[in-house]
Amino acid sequence: MKNNIYSYTVKELEHYFESINEKKFRAKQVFEWLYKQRVNAFSEMKNLSKNLIEKLENEFDIHILELDMKQESIDGTVKYLFKVRDGHFIESVLMEHEYGYSVCVSTQIGCKMGCTFCASTIGGVARSLDAGEIVDQVLEIQKLIDPDHKRVSSIVLMGSGEPFDNFENTMKFIDIINDEFTLNIGARHITVSTSGIVPRIIEFADMNSQVTLAISLHATTNITRSLIMPVNRTYPLEKLIEAIEYYNKKTNRRVSLEFGLLDGINDSEEEALRLANLIRHLLCHVNLIPINYVRERKYEKPSQNRIHRFAKVLEDEGINVTVRREKGSDIDAACGQLRAKKAKLIPEEELCQKD
Numbered sequence: 001m002k003n004n005i006y007s008y009t010v011k012e013l014e015h016y017f018e019s020i021n022e023k024k025f026r027a028k029q030v031f032e033w034l035y036k037q038r039v040n041a042f043s044e045m046k047n048l049s050k051n052l053i054e055k056l057e058n059e060f061d062i063h064i065l066e067l068d069m070k071q072e073s074i075d076g077t078v079k080y081l082f083k084v085r086d087g088h089f090i091e092s093v094l095m096e097h098e099y100g101y102s103v104c105v106s107t108q109i110g111c112k113m114g115c116t117f118c119a120s121t122i123g124g125v126a127r128s129l130d131a132g133e134i135v136d137q138v139l140e141i142q143k144l145i146d147p148d149h150k151r152v153s154s155i156v157l158m159g160s161g162e163p164f165d166n167f168e169n170t171m172k173f174i175d176i177i178n179d180e181f182t183l184n185i186g187a188r189h190i191t192v193s194t195s196g197i198v199p200r201i202i203e204f205a206d207m208n209s210q211v212t213l214a215i216s217l218h219a220t221t222n223i224t225r226s227l228i229m230p231v232n233r234t235y236p237l238e239k240l241i242e243a244i245e246y247y248n249k250k251t252n253r254r255v256s257l258e259f260g261l262l263d264g265i266n267d268s269e270e271e272a273l274r275l276a277n278l279i280r281h282l283l284c285h286v287n288l289i290p291i292n293y294v295r296e297r298k299y300e301k302p303s304q305n306r307i308h309r310f311a312k313v314l315e316d317e318g319i320n321v322t323v324r325r326e327k328g329s330d331i332d333a334a335c336g337q338l339r340a341k342k343a344k345l346i347p348e349e350e351l352c353q354k355d
């Protein structure tokens with residue numbers, strides 16, 4: 001297989017050009033065509049010689065993702081199913097906000113973390129994505145919305161996969177997409193979410209990146225958390241909280257704590273109070289997520305009333321909290337649902353949404 005052109009940083013492409021006795025400024029020219037002009041073939045790169053174009057075509061692949069399917073929600077959320085070069089499918093989501101457009105990218109094909117409420121984990125992980133396969137999710141979606149003069153201005157790494165189980169490629173993706181020669185998406189407009197792989201949280205803290213860190217917390221006792229998130233058996237709550245303390249101290253940044261509410265499991269007022277006590281001392285913000293129903297996964301979201309009671313307890317305790325507005329629940333936008341269907345990991349009728 002040829003090299004994925006989108007996995008290259010400007011520096012790396014400069015090295016490539018030097019290695020074939022070309023001027024290194026060619027790298028910036030190629031980047032301009034890829035990311036600013038957004039062409040789909042090396043042959044469209046008008047300031048390169050025919051000979052050089054041929055070399056590039058032999059060395060690199062420019063077609064990394066092929067759009068297979070698109071689902072549009074009534075709220076404007078669009079979910080894209082892409083086919084990667086080895087035939088697997090991945091999904092990415094475009095969301096519209098008051099402040100602009102964000103793209104939710106996948107970092108792996110499937111996921112091995114095994115969270116019991118999540119569709120991405122059905123069938124385990126096939127492989128991690130390389131940096132360029134993550135970059136191209138954003139680039140291809142940007143190309144699709146170019147005709148409407150819309151611009152992707154933020155990114156969340158909350159699609160299928162565990163970004164911190166694919167740490168190097170994830171960090172490289174962030175480097176590339178953040179670069180002024182590519183889509184130039186500011187680090188402050190990027191959020192990376194982890195289920196809680198403690199050593200990687202420490203490593204990320206030490207990088208002192210401006211990228212926002214989100215942690216999927218989802219429960220306040222080891223018993224419940226281990227039940228719904230197997231990662232908790234390796235990195236229990238005490239270790240996770242310690243890692244967040246370290247992150248807060250090292251970077252002086254707040255973390256976003258994701259808390260998915262599952263009816264009858266982690267949505268009681270006692271749980272809310274326990275949560276307040278667990279995180280009171282942290283620099284953080286709580287994002288309450290009414291869990292997207294995945295029938296295979298049994299769970300249901302609590303009633304609006306229960307969700308608001310949970311939020312109210314946190315507010316009364318002085319915790320910074322928002323209830324995430326649900327997006328695309330009519331189009332299987334919860335992580336991994338579309339891919340699971342496509343890969344026939346789940347019969348279509350088994351995977352449906354419920355209000």
Ligand code: SAH
Binds near residue numbers: 157
């Ligand atoms: N593996 C990373 C990132 C991908 S999941 C992580 O765990 O953080 C992104 C977010 O979606 C996580 O907070 C995850 O817990 C949440 N999520 C997974 N399944 C969901 C569902 N069915 N409904 C709502 N949120 C879900």
